Amino acid sequence: MSVERFFTRIVESLPPTIPFVAPEALERQRGRALQLRIGANESNFGLSPMAREAMVQAVDQTHWYNDPEGFELRQALAVGLDVDMSAVGLGAGIDEILGLMVRLFVEPGEAVVTSLGAYPTFNYHVEGHGGVLHKVAYREDREDLDALLALAQKVQPKLVYVANPDNPMGTWQNADALQNFIEALPSTSVLLLDEAYVDFASKEALLPLAPDGARVVRLRTFSKAHGMAGARIGYAVADKGIIAALDKIRNHFGVNRVAQAGALASLADRAFVLSVVKQVEEGKREYATLARKLGIEMIPSATNFVALDIGSSERARALLQALLARDVFVRMPGVAPLDRCIRLTVGPAAERKVFAQILREVLPQVG
Amino acid sequence: MSVERFFTRIVESLPPTIPFVAPEALERQRGRALQLRIGANESNFGLSPMAREAMVQAVDQTHWYNDPEGFELRQALAVGLDVDMSAVGLGAGIDEILGLMVRLFVEPGEAVVTSLGAYPTFNYHVEGHGGVLHKVAYREDREDLDALLALAQKVQPKLVYVANPDNPMGTWQNADALQNFIEALPSTSVLLLDEAYVDFASKEALLPLAPDGARVVRLRTFSKAHGMAGARIGYAVADKGIIAALDKIRNHFGVNRVAQAGALASLADRAFVLSVVKQVEEGKREYATLARKLGIEMIPSATNFVALDIGSSERARALLQALLARDVFVRMPGVAPLDRCIRLTVGPAAERKVFAQILREVLPQVG
Numbered sequence: 001m002s003v004e005r006f007f008t009r010i011v012e013s014l015p016p017t018i019p020f021v022a023p024e025a026l027e028r029q030r031g032r033a034l035q036l037r038i039g040a041n042e043s044n045f046g047l048s049p050m051a052r053e054a055m056v057q058a059v060d061q062t063h064w065y066n067d068p069e070g071f072e073l074r075q076a077l078a079v080g081l082d083v084d085m086s087a088v089g090l091g092a093g094i095d096e097i098l099g100l101m102v103r104l105f106v107e108p109g110e111a112v113v114t115s116l117g118a119y120p121t122f123n124y125h126v127e128g129h130g131g132v133l134h135k136v137a138y139r140e141d142r143e144d145l146d147a148l149l150a151l152a153q154k155v156q157p158k159l160v161y162v163a164n165p166d167n168p169m170g171t172w173q174n175a176d177a178l179q180n181f182i183e184a185l186p187s188t189s190v191l192l193l194d195e196a197y198v199d200f201a202s203k204e205a206l207l208p209l210a211p212d213g214a215r216v217v218r219l220r221t222f223s224k225a226h227g228m229a230g231a232r233i234g235y236a237v238a239d240k241g242i243i244a245a246l247d248k249i250r251n252h253f254g255v256n257r258v259a260q261a262g263a264l265a266s267l268a269d270r271a272f273v274l275s276v277v278k279q280v281e282e283g284k285r286e287y288a289t290l291a292r293k294l295g296i297e298m299i300p301s302a303t304n305f306v307a308l309d310i311g312s313s314e315r316a317r318a319l320l321q322a323l324l325a326r327d328v329f330v331r332m333p334g335v336a337p338l339d340r341c342i343r344l345t346v347g348p349a350a351e352r353k354v355f356a357q358i359l360r361e362v363l364p365q366v367g
Numbered sequence: 368m369s370v371e372r373f374f375t376r377i378v379e380s381l382p383p384t385i386p387f388v389a390p391e392a393l394e395r396q397r398g399r400a401l402q403l404r405i406g407a408n409e410s411n412f413g414l415s416p417m418a419r420e421a422m423v424q425a426v427d428q429t430h431w432y433n434d435p436e437g438f439e440l441r442q443a444l445a446v447g448l449d450v451d452m453s454a455v456g457l458g459a460g461i462d463e464i465l466g467l468m469v470r471l472f473v474e475p476g477e478a479v480v481t482s483l484g485a486y487p488t489f490n491y492h493v494e495g496h497g498g499v500l501h502k503v504a505y506r507e508d509r510e511d512l513d514a515l516l517a518l519a520q521k522v523q524p525k526l527v528y529v530a531n532p533d534n535p536m537g538t539w540q541n542a543d544a545l546q547n548f549i550e551a552l553p554s555t556s557v558l559l560l561d562e563a564y565v566d567f568a569s570k571e572a573l574l575p576l577a578p579d580g581a582r583v584v585r586l587r588t589f590s591k592a593h594g595m596a597g598a599r600i601g602y603a604v605a606d607k608g609i610i611a612a613l614d615k616i617r618n619h620f621g622v623n624r625v626a627q628a629g630a631l632a633s634l635a636d637r638a639f640v641l642s643v644v645k646q647v648e649e650g651k652r653e654y655a656t657l658a659r660k661l662g663i664e665m666i667p668s669a670t671n672f673v674a675l676d677i678g679s680s681e682r683a684r685a686l687l688q689a690l691l692a693r694d695v696f697v698r699m700p701g702v703a704p705l706d707r708c709i710r711l712t713v714g715p716a717a718e719r720k721v722f723a724q725i726l727r728e729v730l731p732q733v734g
Contacts, residue, residue: 003581003582004554005472005606005608008470008473011612014615016615018435018614019619025434025436025438028438042430043430045430046427047427055426056426059414059422061597062594062597063409063410063411063413064390064409064596064597065596066599067391067392068385069389069392071395092599092618092623093618093620095618095619095620099618103375104374105375128615158373188371215372227430228430229429229430229431230425230428230430230432230625231625232620232622241372242372244383248381248382249381251462253460253599254459254621256623257597257598258598
């Protein structure tokens, strides 16, 4: 039989890119397990014991489909955030919601604004739906709100992406500056505010949840402070019209049962998250001291990771490779000038001790 | 601040439809738990003990992201199916893969062919991407391959959807007839062959996995015989060019860690699946006897559910409501003439006994 198969024009135009090489892929390539997995901002503090218990119980109900409405979890989130439940939508991680947001708003050929070096999975989804990315360079290792605004006013994008706190640099915007930015955006632009690391942020970086969220979609996750990256669960807080529109296109049964149960239990265990945040704070202080001793600059961070300034892209890449040779997985930003840094997740004290020792040993190798 | 938010034209055109009302929603509406949950073809035989153990272990690694390549599971599937690993792609259930397949192939306005009354979630995704559905009526409670072929030749669709065995009727196509159908499809049409229930199918219904899969995408799941509906994991077996194209648009981290671990373990526990299939066979025989005694026709089934012919849409709906009043959740097909039936999942012997008793009691209420 003859077959002439045609993908859509958008699909045909896409390169065979993969946003991230996973640590599992590194292990397969090297034929050796990693000793420290601190490159993907996974929380090695693990799960809340309450979440663990709820997830194990949910395993025994896995033969049943999950609740497609995520009712109990959305209700609990809404109470905690003091918003209506209709303003909360679930997804299989922020990644899935980013894709759905692009699909809601961006026609092929329409403009989207983000920062050069910001979250690549967002770019992946924009390109995957035929949107046109316009990018602004970071300024002093922070997303440059003034330049983002100027570009937005020029290209009138459907979506603007900002992460606060930022990934991959760990920096943050003060709430006042962000509020001014939002109010000055073109009237037809929606801000996707990626708050994956919000649990680790200081008060100054916390934008209040506006009663009028019409212009802002906040994206949050259980992957970081809650230690549930592999469960795939995140949520959007937005105007109910946007959440209702999600229901027209989303994969309704996409958020699995174990994840919903775990997230609900973890949300109730505030003490656990606070303990993780406290330990991360300790760890960041520890790494700041270490960096000072080693003559490395550490970028101030409002997240569960730190960026260490190694001086140049070449040196950062060499250090990353030297660490990998010691079975330590870290990542580095993808573009200049951010790529003079390596980015490492801040984990428990024992892990930090091992990393500090290895760093001391390998750093001389990169000059 | 003023906001003028614009969704895409496709999103604006979509109705606020939800493909399925979940049993959890019924419980919330009624303020009362269900006694028998046999409406969504969930396997109340539960999980393989090996899968359960693997999933519990995976819960303790939930702070780590899942392998985006699903390497181990895809490798095991490929070995079991005797295909190359590059021909196997994972997704968060067949539902997610159906949406991705539409996105790969269907431009807005392009034609898609399916059967009237077939899987509504497929239609949801086609409409969600702006495709145009063309539908063929069932014939004698089976998808009508001749009519599907005639329509495909007329409208030259990008995609044709066939479920074998069928849902919601449980009927099946012989492999020969399906092979002839495939070979006669227009050269630019790809067949999405939904094999969610393939584990329950007889040998005649099993299409061999063709070495040249260029025209056929087979969709399979761990939701049914493997008892993992709530885990959200399914897979596509297709030409490697199609699987590679999926990598350009899919949510790479979408298949959670617990699901991958459970599926891998369940795949290795062939005895468990065979035991489920055997018990379902017993259950179908039991229900056939019950139906005969009650003067109801039961449609022959190659799945884990049976459709009982209640005579009319009105009677079927009345029976469904009468069962719900007794806390029994079943579903019925959405369109005539299929909607003269109720559809119920075949579960363990104890559950069947309870259902049989309740059915005997409520059937007189519907005349």
